[in-house]
Amino acid sequence: MVQRATGLFFLIAGLCFFGTMHSHAADCGKNRNTVLSNQMLTRAIPFLKVKKTDSALVYLDKAVNADPCNISALWETGWAYYQAEKWQKVCELWGRVKELQPSTPGLSINLKMAQDRAAVQMYLDTVTLSNDVHIDTVADISQTISVTAVGDIQLGRAWPEESAALPDGGPEALLDQVIPYLKDDITFGNLETVLSNTGGTMKGLRGKQGIFVFRVPVSYASGLKNAGFTVLGTANNHANDFKTEGMYATMNALDSAKILHSGKTGVVASWNVKGVRVCMVAYSNQESAYTVQDSLNVWKRIRSLDQNHDIVIVSFHAGAEGRQANRIKDTVEYYYGENRGNAFKFARWAVDAGADLVLGHGPHVLRGMENYRGRLIAYSLGNFSSYKSFVTDGILSYSVILKVSLAKNGVCKQASVIPLVFNADGKPGIDNDKNAISILNTLSTEDLKSTAIVFDSSGNVDFTK
Known part of the structure; x- marks a missing residue:
């Protein structure tokens, strides 16, 4: 539900x-x-x-x-x-x-x-603030939930018609090389496109750098469901590309495909997985969503969810973008003059308030990961797919599929990454050279020091040892 x-x-x-x-x-x-x-x-x-x-x-x-x-x-x-x-x-x-x-x-x-x-x-405003938040750091082994998470899902564009570019065969064809790795108890991604068959946009085109408004057919929702996605974040800077009508069309399409979602303020995905109460709430810097900059309400919303769920998953879309945006710092980031929030501070606020898994995206490039108070924070999972829209060369050509094993009380037990590489069209495939593992380990150790997550050469880490 x-x-x-x-x-x-x-x-x-x-x-x-x-x-x-x-x-x-x-x-x-x-x-x-x-x-x-x-x-x-x-x-x-x-x-x-x-x-x-x-x-x-x-x-x-x-x-x-x-x-x-x-x-x-x-x-x-x-x-x-x-x-x-x-x-x-x-x-x-x-x-x-x-x-x-x-x-x-x-x-x-x-x-x-x-x-x-x-x-x-x-x-x-009715939620009372309290600093008395107990966070378990010892795993409750009575039940384990497996989560697969990816970053920004961009599937092409159907508008404007004169420059439309959609993959033959839809999402399932675009993702066919990685679909076998997506099935899990929970499979999450950030949907960075509107699902709608109609509508224009209020947003302008950004000079010669390309078209930065995204809309794909409503039918793509069922393609994402068939690919294995069970819950999607829709809080990002493209959720409102086609105005409020596009936002509601996206929610209706996901509802029809039976994919849970959170993005619009007031919408929180809440469901049961193997008898465990789980929720996912999504944040961004956009006014239509819960915002990363609003520290007081971040605390209140997550704290109230933690009181009614065993596992709280937080999605956040924040930070600058591009190949130079791969470092995590304790500072407010800007992109084209727009305040994109302090991703470092937000993620730790979320855990301090009761979040159990914090999944970042938005910079379109990998950032480091850390184990903070027994909870995994991925500061940016990079791109997952982009059909002829995002730049996917150099460091932008590498990404990961993240897999996390959570105890019933939210403690992270194990994690692994499956390295990805994009072709010239932005289609993801498995990177047998495993470039993303060394990239992630370097970013994590340099930026996050003692809390950095370091994966072995196969992309695994075990926190129970």
């Missing part, structure tokens, strides 16, 4: 919804200065386009105050507060739009997203 919310969550969501329903229609005939409102809106738009939210809101708030029934001002101000993650304010503004012009394109689905986000935040 996918745990979307608790009963309290639904109660709070209802309060948020009804909070948008009070009438503003009577205000429209009084004290309206539409000319001033539009002037303020015009001044705000350039700031909105470059996500200078605080500067935009200086003018947008004035636009709404000048004319509380200016639908364009209400709509754009709602988006500014959306960027600022002020969800109750978004609900208020877009609730007014719904009352005045319910047919506004995109209103219904985006208002639903804002209401869900407001409900999540209101729920987290």
Whole structure:
């Protein structure tokens, strides 16, 4: 099952919804200065386009105050507060739009997203902080759960049509050389594409560097299921490539294929494996997901999940990208000016709050792994697949399939890596030269010192010895 919310969550969501329903229609005939409102809106738009939210809101708030029934001002101000993650304010503004012009394109689905986000935040505000977190470091051998994990799954692109590139035979053909290694109790990956048959994008193309918006057919969900994936993270910088509609289309496609998932705020995968209660929650730096930068809510969300599950798996999409982004440091990372979070601090926060397995991705290159408090942290699993989209040469041509054996109480017992190499099209295959093992060991020992995980020449490590 996918745990979307608790009963309290639904109660709070209802309060948020009804909070948008009070009438503003009577205000429209009084004290309206539409000319001033539009002037303020015009001044705000350039700031909105470059996500200078605080500067935009200086003018947008004035636009709404000048004319509380200016639908364009209400709509754009709602988006500014959306960027600022002020969800109750978004609900208020877009609730007014719904009352005045319910047919506004995109209103219904985006208002639903804002209401869900407001409900999540209101729920987290009820969670009490506690530093009294007991973390077992001795394995409970009564049951063992085997997890297979991979990094960024990119499957080609169906849009724009003039430069579309999709693999013949779909995901199963693209992954045919590695599928035999994916079957497990739990098989995880980061789905870095939208699953949708329709839709355009608000994102621009980045100069001559290629197309950085990804959408593949809905049918690819069943291909991923057949390949062996049981749970996917959808919290990443491409989850919203095709707007909110694309995000919901992806969730619906995964639900139909019976693949568990977490990505959108409020959606946590929760299920039983061999009698063990397991959950997976995904984080990124994007406003549609639980965010890696929000340390207080990171702690609260993971802590609350740990109290109701035996094993908590945390997925996170963070850090800079590319061949120069393979080192892990205790610092905030930026990519094209965007705050991508402090991956090192986030991962350890997660374990301190109760996470049992922390799986990183996003840099598109391998980073080190460590055993921190008996829990395995993989700071970046690199790419897993990329059909004619990502650069896959040099150090970017190597990756791994990670296999982890977890005790019932989350302690890591054994781990192994299967080295991968990509061909020119981004198709993964087994690397018989095992380059990734030496790459990982070097990165881990240099960056993580005493907690570094060092694999033997076959790619194995045993923590029980």
